[in-house]
Amino acid sequence: MSRVTLQTIADKVGVSRMTVSNAFSRPDQLSAEMRRTILAAAADLGYVGPDPSARALARGTTGAVGVLLTESVGAAFRDPIAAAFFGAVAEELAPTGLAVVLLPSTGSEGTIPARDIPMDGALVYGCAADYPAVGWLVKRRLPLVFVDGEPVDGAASVLLDEQHGARLGAQHLLDLGHRRIGILTMNVAVPPGFAPDPASAGSGFVARERQIGWMEPLDRAGVTPVVMEVHDNAEPYxxxxxxRLLAGPDRPTAVLCFSDLMAAAVVHAAEELGLRVPQDVSVVGFDDSPLARRLRPTLTTIRQDFAAKGKAAAAALTSSIARFRAGEAPEPQQHRILVDLVVRDSTAPPASAD
Structure with missing residues (x-):
C-alpha cells in the first residue's frame, strides 16, 4: 500500500493540501464540520497526522512547556498543593495545544531535564533563583515564569500575596485575645553542612514574605513571638x-504556621503533650490544602486559590512565549494572587488572660 500523505487526503475530500494541513495544525482556520470530515477521511486512510518532530523543526517550536520541580515527579503528585496547581495549568493550556512536561531537578545517568528536554518555555515552581536547574533554563534563554519563588530579572512571576495572608492570620489571633504567640516556619538560611530536602529549596523567599506579614500586626500590638525555625519541611524536623515550641515553660497559647503541614505537626505535638486544640493552644495554618479540612479539629488557615494561580501562570507563560516568537522584549509582569482567612475549629480565645 502506498504511503498516505496530506495530498492523498486532500484528493479524497476534494480540498487543497493546505486545508488538510490546517485541520491538524491550525484547526481554528476551518469550520468544525470541515475539520471532522478531513479527520474522518484521514482515519479511514490510516493517517495519524504529521510527524511531530518534522512539524516542530518546520515551525521552530516544540509544542511543549516545562514545569520545573525541586523534587521527583512522584513526590510532586503526592503533594495536594502541587497537584492542584498542575491541574489548573494543564486545563488552561489545553486549548493552546501545548503539552506540559514535568521536569525534576535532576535526571539519571548525567541527564539534566532542564538542560536536555526540548521546550518552548517553562514555569519555575517554588525553586530558588540560584537553583542549578534554573540556571540551565536561563542559559537556554527560554521564556520563564516564576511561581512561588523569587524571579530573575526579565521574567514574569506569579506570587501569592504572602504578606497579606500572614497579616490576616496574626491579626485573627490578636483579635481573639492571644498575646503569647509562637511561629513555626522555615529557616531562610540553611546552616553549613546541612543538606535539606530539595523540596525546601525555594522556601526562603516565601518564608521571608510571611515573616514580614506576621510581624507587622504583632509589632503594633507589642507582642514579641517565640519563633521556631526548621531547616527542612519534612519529618522529623x-x-x-x-x-520544642510547645514544651517550653512559657509555651504560646497560639501558633502561626508556615503551612498546613506544619500546623498539623503542631496539633499532633499538642496531643502528645496532653494539650487540647483550641482550648489550650490555637493553631493557624497556611494554604487551605485538603489536609486542613481532614484534620481534627478542622484547621483555621489562609486559603490560596490554586486554580487562579495555575491559570495566571499558564497565561503569563503563553504570553511570554508569544512575545519571544514575535521578537519582542520580555514583559516581566508580577501577578499577585489574593488570599483570605478561613476560620475553622482550631482557633479560640485563650483559656485565661496572658
Missing amino acids: VSEGAR
Missing part, C-alpha cells in the same frame, strides 16, 4: 520543631 517539623515535628521536632513543633514539640
